[in-house]
Amino acid sequence: MQKHIIQVQLDFDRLNTVPAAYFEVGGGTPIIMLHGFMGEASCWLPLSEQLKSNFRCIGLDLLGFGQSARPMIRYDIAKEVAFLRQVVETLKLESFYLLGHSFGGWVSAAYALQYPVKGLILAAPAGIRDDSFAGRYDHLRPILWETPAIDWGLELIKPIANLFGQEKTIGQIAWMRRELTTQPAARSFLVDRLRPEDAIDTVEKEIHRLTVPTLVITGDRDETIPLWHSETYANEIPNAKLVILPNADHSLPQKFSLQLATQITQWSLTH
Template identity: 35%
Template sequence: MYSPLRNSRVKLSLGQIFWHEVGQGPNLVFLHGSWHDSSQWLRTIEHLSSYFHCFVPDLLGFGESEYPNIHYSIDLEVECLAEYLNTLKLQQVYLIAHSLGGWVAASYALKYPDRIKGLVLLAPEGVQAGNLQQRWQIASWLVARPPVFFWLLQAIYPIAKLFGGKKKIEGLLHFRNRLIESAVAIQLLFRRTRAEIIAELVDERLPLLTAPVLLLHGSQDTPAAASLCQSYADLAPHTELQSIDPGSSNLPEEVPELVAKYIRDFVK
């Protein structure tokens, strides 16, 4: 039976949170990725609303949620999520999360294990997979102030077009635009002190995770994404790792029906 999508807002102690909601049944809460907002999950929940009660919030500082002028951290996002779930009287939930949202979800599950029935994580951040500084170095250069790297890209673009580098430069410039629109993600991932970022990684705590975890990554995603999933699979005790083919870096929008099938099978 068709269930209409509802949009709502609630005022919490840290700011107002916006979310989409649809369906009935077991409670599924979806957290978006680093460079996205709640709309990332809309195509996926179309295939789930007949079976589950889906909640899809914008994290604090993202999308249509409030963007207070505060110092952001993963723990702050976790506490905001906890208050949001308490306000909606959601006692036990499944968390389905991508990228940065996966880091928040795993941290929440470790802090509130009795509130979590299971996790579905897609290329989740939050572990020391590879060299963290190196992985985000280009992104850091793209949004550096003054924008020297951006000026360099603009300068070499006409030459790059002559030698087959047009798509690569355009891809970097497009990525820069997405970064600029994601100020909180930038702060959480690489614009804090290294010590603060390291302190919030979950590597050492994942062996304590009691909830079952389904890990998904696209077969055509980056090696870094595969490494993130493998790190979670190696460290958390109750995990299942699946590679989705075809699939790249944004599975909820690329193959929503397939992602929904994995979620249905995991929850049931």
Template identity: 35%
Template sequence: MGVLFRNSRRKLSQGLLFWLEVGEGTPVVFLHGAWHDSSQWVSVMDLLAENIHCLTPDLLGFGESESPNIHHSIDLQVECISELIEALKLEKVYLVGDSLGGWIAASYALKYPEKTNGLVLLEPEGVGIKGQENSWQKEQKLFNCPPLIFKILRLLAPLIKLIGWEKRISENLQLRQKLLQYSTACQLLFNRQALEIEAELLHNRLYSLEVPCLILQGGQDTPNALDKSHNYARLIPKVDFKIIAHGENNLPESCAGVVAEYIRDFVQENC
């Protein structure tokens, strides 16, 4: 890492927000994914800091930002980002979002097009795809399952191994640990009323997105992630869709150099 990052905190109407900041020039706000915090973007920002003013907050309920006991929603996250941008006196910004951060970034651009220069979305959430409801229901059950059930499963480990369920149970236990670590992400993605989540999905609104958009998707990512990115690319009017052939998930960390180059070119082309 060749540059010095600045750590900052500000009290907003919904709670204290923490962010990392580096560089000077065109302001770009980076929003992290569901199972991450602002550190996800450090490698990319380090490569862009020479001529881009990079900021990446921990979303409300993540990382070092406050976790207030409130009902979380995509719109609430959008308003927190809007309040932060306004507090920093940034008139217009580029937004870069990964996964959940992509959903929030696109929602911000739809609500505040006059404050958005452009979007870069990496494997974004926020559109419906076939089979998504089943996936959400499985994760919801794992997240809300009483801890006693998993204690019993551990006690029954010899029997589980004998009947060949060891791998499946182990995968579910690992997934549950991740879900419990990111409870706010769970609430935003699947642990709310289905009608509320549906109302915040973007597939019926992306056609009205006015700002230029670049979508980056790993070619080795899951079929669900690929389907979501293709849906975004199909629905957004001004869009450039790039597949990073060797990329899996978590492009900001696994393909930082490629991602940084795409972002730099996009910002320069749309300034």
């Protein structure tokens, strides 16, 4: 399925004509879909194909990602929530499901803490403070340095990396560095959250206040977001339902769209 990108212009955060990009397909109850970190709305195309007969699927590029605006600002969850709220108001959506994967799940939970939604669907959601992440990616910090010396160094070690079978690793590092150069939101979140004490906008202390029907879905082979993060959401949100998909990893929208569609459709019949 091909996506047709629509853009609406917002006045956001004292910035003029900020584009918000999204695709839309299907009919029925609206469901806004929020992608993961360093992702974009196209990850939802397989799921939209499964849901379009029953839902008006709206895949949104979050602020700083995809074809939405990428202003050079300090990004945080509050700004993503404010951006999403303006999109909701612009599209005049009064009752809708909010579906978020990983980083998008974090934004979705934070949004639902402030504004009404018909139902909340969290797919392997981030947003739970986890100090075990601290230091895990310290070896990748140099890719955040704003100096061409890193790019020169990567080019210089390519021949050596090829000899030792590490060309894929070097290629991934070079790709991530290029992506971070073009994605100010991703860069801002990484730079501003290198220490555990920087995790000031996680939602684990607030989600017990949610009263909206909530479905939490995760895979039992997710190596990106630990299972206990999803369990925290399910345990803290009153009457939330937790579904653990067997043999599923973190790429739920891309590789497990049929399973997601089945769970969402069945759950929505009673919510």
